[in-house]
Amino acid sequence: MIAPLLAEDVPDPSVVTPGIGGFAVFFFLALVVFFLARGLGKHMRRARTNAAAQARSDAEDTADSADTADTADTAHPAGPTGSGDPVSPTDPPGGTRP
Numbered sequence: 001m002i003a004p005l006l007a008e009d010v011p012d013p014s015v016v017t018p019g020i021g022g023f024a025v026f027f028f029l030a031l032v033v034f035f036l037a038r039g040l041g042k043h044m045r046r047a048r049t050n051a052a053a054q055a056r057s058d059a060e061d062t063a064d065s066a067d068t069a070d071t072a073d074t075a076h077p078a079g080p081t082g083s084g085d086p087v088s089p090t091d092p093p094g095g096t097r098p
Helices: 002-008 019-075
Strands: none
Touching: none
16 A cells, blocks of 8 residues: 555656755764864874873983982981991881880
8 A cells, every 4th residue: 555655756766866965964974074083183192292201201200219219328328327227117217226
């Protein structure tokens, strides 16, 4: 019953075009993809820059802590009490041992 009605309304396939609606949808999707790609490019560039800065900062911190440890060992070889014994981390704050 429905098939004969639909068969009468089918236009010629060579004449059917998407029209202005199809163009508008395609153009809108192209704009969305363009702006998404541009935003992704900015984000990736910023992330790469931040990662490089973080790596430099980590390398500087590691180098500074190594320099500080070397300087601390050579600057006070006798320890803060002047007794000639280096101060261990378990020593009391005054630097004297019982």
